[in-house]
Amino acid sequence: MRTAGMFVELGQTRHPEPPQSIADHVGAEPLEDAGLVTQYLDNGYLLIDMMDVQRDVLDPEQEILSGSSILTDGEWLWRQDLSYYVRRHHVTLPPELLATIRERQYTIPPVGEERLIALTGDAEHFAF
Template sequence: MKILGFYSELWSPKAGVPAGSIRDFVRPDPQADESEVVRYLGAGHELIVFMGAVGDVLGSEERILGGDNIVTDGEWVWRADLAFYLQRYHVGLPGDFLSTVRSSHYVVPSVDRDRLLRIDEEVGLIL
């Protein structure tokens, strides 16, 4: 399991050493396929669902419904609000994740129930 969007503002210190502050990953312009990547993030398999909304850690007044939900594609896990940060602030994402997304033609693969349960257990240890 790999954590996508492992920014200090979004994940518990129990998850390990973050990539840094989300502020360090904000870019002025989107990548050419950003909208497809946003859709991919939104189509992941939900592992953990929380009631409520979270605020934008970068300071806008926007609130993201279900933003702290945890989602996966079977390899990576991310918070649901990552799609918001990508779309609004064009945050940079790891090249190996983007390669996986592009090679899958922006379609989240199916993941069997046993794999989802194992990932859920791993995530439970770091929240």
């Protein structure tokens, strides 16, 4: 399973290898298609729904609702707050994920129930 936005500052107990800092992924400029990219991220299938309030790790005065929830497009897993960080702080996505989003014309593909159930097991490692 490929992951995006599972940064060490965000508090989950398990991280992809090697661990990555969100500070190393803050871009200077927004993506020209940031609105469409964040819409794609927001429209992912919800695998794990966390009803929480997270502090913005780059601007602690801001709060994010349900930030640690986990979404998928069937291939990638990401935290729900990833779209917030892309939109607000220009956090960069893995180039492979960004290419996939654009190739799919910003539309989440259909994913079967069995695949989503299998992905939920993977997602649990990053949610708690």
